[in-house]
Amino acid sequence: MSRPVNRIAARFTACREQGRTALIPFITAGDPTPDVTVPLMHQLVASGADLIELGVPFSDPIADGPVIQRATERALAQGMSLRGLLELVRAFRIKDDRTPVVLMGYLNPIEVLGYTEFATAAAEAGVDGLLIVDVPPEEGHELVAALQAQHLDLVYLLAPTSDAGRIERIGAIASGFVYYVSVKGVTGSANLDLPAVTERLSLIRSVIDLPVGVGFGIKDAETARQVAGIADAVIVGSAIVSRIEALADRPAEIPTVVGDFVASLRQAIDGAGA
Amino acid sequence: MATSRAEAQDPQASTGGYALPDAQGHFGIYGGIYVPETLMHPLEELRDAYARYLRDPDFIAELDADLRDYVGRPSALYLAERWTRQLGGAQIFLKREDLNHTGAHKVNNTVGQALLARRMGKTRIIAETGAGQHGVATATVAARLGLECIVYMGEVDVARQEANVYRMRLLGAEVVAVKSGSRTLKDAMNEAMRDWVTNVDNTFYIIGTVAGPHPYPAMVRDFQAVIGREVRVQMLERTGRLPDALVACVGGGSNAIGLFYPFIDDAGVELHGVEAGGDGLATGRHAAPLCAGTPGVLHGNRTYLMEDDNGQICETHSISAGLDYPGVGPEHAWLKDSGRACYASVTDEQALAAFHELTRVEGIIPALESSHALAYTAQLAPRMSRDQNIVVNLSGRGDKDMHTVAQLDGISL
Numbered sequence: 135m136s137r138p139v140n141r142i143a144a145r146f147t148a149c150r151e152q153g154r155t156a157l158i159p160f161i162t163a164g165d166p167t168p169d170v171t172v173p174l175m176h177q178l179v180a181s182g183a184d185l186i187e188l189g190v191p192f193s194d195p196i197a198d199g200p201v202i203q204r205a206t207e208r209a210l211a212q213g214m215s216l217r218g219l220l221e222l223v224r225a226f227r228i229k230d231d232r233t234p235v236v237l238m239g240y241l242n243p244i245e246v247l248g249y250t251e252f253a254t255a256a257a258e259a260g261v262d263g264l265l266i267v268d269v270p271p272e273e274g275h276e277l278v279a280a281l282q283a284q285h286l287d288l289v290y291l292l293a294p295t296s297d298a299g300r301i302e303r304i305g306a307i308a309s310g311f312v313y314y315v316s317v318k319g320v321t322g323s324a325n326l327d328l329p330a331v332t333e334r335l336s337l338i339r340s341v342i343d344l345p346v347g348v349g350f351g352i353k354d355a356e357t358a359r360q361v362a363g364i365a366d367a368v369i370v371g372s373a374i375v376s377r378i379e380a381l382a383d384r385p386a387e388i389p390t391v392v393g394d395f396v397a398s399l400r401q402a403i404d405g406a407g408a
Numbered sequence: 409m410a411t412s413r414a415e416a417q418d419p420q421a422s423t424g425g426y427a428l429p430d431a432q433g434h435f436g437i438y439g440g441i442y443v444p445e446t447l448m449h450p451l452e453e454l455r456d457a458y459a460r461y462l463r464d465p466d467f468i469a470e471l472d473a474d475l476r477d478y479v480g481r482p483s484a485l486y487l488a489e490r491w492t493r494q495l496g497g498a499q500i501f502l503k504r505e506d507l508n509h510t511g512a513h514k515v516n517n518t519v520g521q522a523l524l525a526r527r528m529g530k531t532r533i534i535a536e537t538g539a540g541q542h543g544v545a546t547a548t549v550a551a552r553l554g555l556e557c558i559v560y561m562g563e564v565d566v567a568r569q570e571a572n573v574y575r576m577r578l579l580g581a582e583v584v585a586v587k588s589g590s591r592t593l594k595d596a597m598n599e600a601m602r603d604w605v606t607n608v609d610n611t612f613y614i615i616g617t618v619a620g621p622h623p624y625p626a627m628v629r630d631f632q633a634v635i636g637r638e639v640r641v642q643m644l645e646r647t648g649r650l651p652d653a654l655v656a657c658v659g660g661g662s663n664a665i666g667l668f669y670p671f672i673d674d675a676g677v678e679l680h681g682v683e684a685g686g687d688g689l690a691t692g693r694h695a696a697p698l699c700a701g702t703p704g705v706l707h708g709n710r711t712y713l714m715e716d717d718n719g720q721i722c723e724t725h726s727i728s729a730g731l732d733y734p735g736v737g738p739e740h741a742w743l744k745d746s747g748r749a750c751y752a753s754v755t756d757e758q759a760l761a762a763f764h765e766l767t768r769v770e771g772i773i774p775a776l777e778s779s780h781a782l783a784y785t786a787q788l789a790p791r792m793s794r795d796q797n798i799v800v801n802l803s804g805r806g807d808k809d810m811h812t813v814a815q816l817d818g819i820s821l
Contacts (some may be wrong), residue, residue, distance in 0.1 A: 192719070193720040194594060194595075194706060194707070195598070196443075196605075197444040197602075198602075199602070203588050209588070216718060217718070241705045242704045244718035244719070245703075245719060246702075246704060246717070246718065253806065265597050266442050268444060268705065268708070269442060270441060270442075270443065270445060270448050272432055272441060272448075290443060291444065293444070293445040294446070295445075295446050295447075300445075300448065300449070303447075305409060315445065318446060318605065318607075318608055318609075319605055319606040320605055320606065321464075321604075343587045390635050
């Protein structure tokens, strides 16, 4: 296989060398139908995505706001599953062997599949990393071991409530990048407070050497531009998923409309560095 | 007189080796803390505060006084003589949690957590509720302490438990109808956790059962263990020995753990948990994860769940809204695997028969939840001898179920 050693590290290195902030769009796999997902992923890349976060639908998404909850329900209604999602990643990899793909979801679907079986299947399908919302470092040992054995990165969330001790503990086991949750809340909730986020990022950077992405609460190009000034990556989920939802009964239009929005984010982010 | 906390911890009390959970909340492979990072710090705060106040004589005295004067404890232990005679086996004692203020065991826990919330300086209380009993018990203590209270309740449950919704509103609580997912208890719990993530600074989440992330399963158990401590003292007084078997219904499992916990080290006391068999385990329409589920992770802990092959949580069914939950407290999962407790299920129909039976024979209208424990007792007692004793947890009264039962009888109230 021609797979790079680690697509995530390679991509962040390239971004740093080019002096640009990474853009990470989030979509839920299978939303509104499984057919849309792979073409949409290619469109995200064409519109300027550096890395794709692919949501694993779960029946009880406790960290997600209404927009992503509904995306999850649409995907589950279409029969989307973790195994089905890995097939989509495999299909994406036929044309794109460079863009990192990180799965974001909850533990139970992985638990039921089995950590080792999942890690093997995910690596084989072309997944690069995982962000499991409900697995803090305290509970992660077995999962981390299974993922490391397959060279998959485990991306951790850091929250406004994470104190210095927790940041350090998470820094010791995180890989790929860390994801700073910019607001106390669920996905797509409040507007972020830029000075507060800036302060937290400097604390995180003093402890953790990995790139730091910022997400939860980036609703538009202007916020993306502001965050790009302080973060290594800008992560946008609900703002994209709500555009998918609006076109759920006209799926053919989704790649174009979402592609245009992601391109506008890209432009705003690149403008921030200029 | 018996059963103050101090008296219950006498030398005759069980002190043995059972010491779960561990520091991270594990009961063997079950339990733990599976939550988003934002909640890790508040959970640590709660764990530390709880550990501190558990040893604080002022806090314990305040709790004991509230349990006595506000809840009405100790609750009676009643020998159901006619029912015992009719079944023709072991003597059946009913632990009358139905006589508590608000009509169920739920208030033992909400009194404790609300006192904790006040000591921690939290001004806003949130809770999830299914049938509305925990919601009412939470709204009740929030009213008494003057705390803001928001109760999340699935839209389906709001519609079928109108009276409890009105009770909560009378008590000053805001009831939020949850429209996501299956719009029942599990979704109400999802929504309460989302609220907590958003409002962690001033909000205390009063979970109603022995589920959720550590320290909830241990903390709720400790608050409910007053049930078993009283039973221990009452049975020693009445019969001079410990009971031969304990029976309780299990949804999340808080009334069962409350009864079982002080007896875990007493190998001679059988522990029987009774799950909601709904239309029967074979139909898949039930709420019996211990009997027919598999281990998984939901709502902050690892436990037995009703889930499909893809790890999605299944919708459950029970005649009793309070048992209609796809998970179960992690300590029950551990007690099942270790063989210390045994778990069975009874169907809606069997529970309903027991509901009518107790009502007519003893003049006590039980909650449909508790009727599951009664239905199982009706099978167990005849297999035991007349000199043996069973204690059944009558966890709640049946007033709230009048509409459900009347409807099944074709009567509209």
